[in-house]
Amino acid sequence: MKILTTTTAALMLSALALPALAQDPANCGTVRFSDPGWTDITATNGVAAVLLSALGYTPDIATLSVPVGYEALKNGQTDMFLGNWMPAQQSFRDDLDATGGIVELVQNLEGAKFTLAVNKAGADAGVADFADLDAHRDAFDGKIYGIEPGAPANQSIHAMIEADEFGLGDWELVESGEQAMLAQVTRNASVPTVFLAWAPHPMNEAIEITYLSGGDAQFGPDFGGATVHTLARQEWVEACPNAAKLLSQLVFDVPMENVLMGKILDEGMDPQDAATEWMADNPDRLAEWLDGVTTLDGHPGLAAVEAAVGG
Structure with missing residues (x-):
């Protein structure tokens, strides 16, 4: 498979930036991703899962160690990964990039260490x-x-x-x-x-x-000092552009993650419950995440998520 060039990746992401014209096909209904057991990724996975569920998708989160999770992404057993910590995971990233089948959707966090x-x-x-x-x-x-x-x-x-x-x-x-x-x-x-x-x-x-x-x-x-990135399979991005667009716009910050992780670790909340509560308290973030995103069946995404989380 041809290695994905920077230019190709830029063109794909620019396509994602266009307004959604139609819903994803039904076979995009399940979105598969992994959790390495780190609370920060559990928290961001919780946010993604709540958003996807409200849009009519079914999030399927597998608990996999970092090496196994990267192999699952490379082999097509998962669709995307929210926890590419760089530069700590550079060797894994190099291995994925060499396949030509993986695209970076967004840098989802800066200011990490x-x-x-x-x-x-x-x-x-x-x-x-x-x-x-x-x-x-x-x-x-x-x-x-x-x-x-x-x-x-x-x-x-x-x-x-x-x-x-x-x-x-x-x-x-x-x-x-x-x-x-x-x-x-x-x-x-x-x-x-x-x-x-x-x-x-x-x-x-x-x-x-x-x-x-x-x-x-x-x-x-x-x-x-680190940044965290969202990776996805190129074939999935092409097949499911609406879900990929959501993930390309899903960006977090350190204070937000500290709050979410505290709810999970200190208060014992379920990650998706913690994410729902945070979004209800911070509805302004939803508009930027859902700009141009529809539900799986083509209805306005922002309204569906606001109804689901009470924002």
Whole structure:
């Protein structure tokens, strides 16, 4: 398959920017996407699911690890993915781009960051930089707390340990899911602890976090400064332009995601319930997301979503 060029992608996205003239065909009714188990993507998936449902589509969200999720997108088992964190997932993105079958619909978030951090006890011990860690190995029990196995950030930590960067060759990466990692950090409140931290996330409000400098080579500059992108299969975009148009206009911000993630993590809300509540409180966002978008059967999309969420 021919690799999708920047020009081709631009032409496709410009076509999406045109007013919708007709509904999608019935076989576009189910929209398949994946969730890596990260609360930020669970939150944005919740928003997408509520919007799609209100428009008459059926969202089908599979819980898949990052590597498996990318394989599913590449192999046509899913249609789109809202969680392409860059540059942390550059290798996965390169693999997808090489197939020529994937298009980026939009950068859906800016201002994100993702790198190692320490809790207050770690900062009080004098750790503010990657290079400070090994001098305090015993206080940290030689452990770095990461997220689920296979995640790109964990791979970066593994590579750092294997290369003995910053003298961390005899440290251990403890791999677990996001919530298990944060539960461990919470239990370790009085113990120096180094862990993966990121924004947006309500952990930044609940835990006194010091993001570590010095990790530019491992996580990128500006404390792992990141953007998040929405990817989709080229064939799906061409076959289902109305749904793709919605996704191309679905852009978030850090404060919004912090609120949504707090509802999910701290209040125990279902992601779609949290998204519905947020949209009812912020109806002004709906117009930009739904500009030119119809329901699956061709009726005005904004009115359908407003009726569904109470905006």
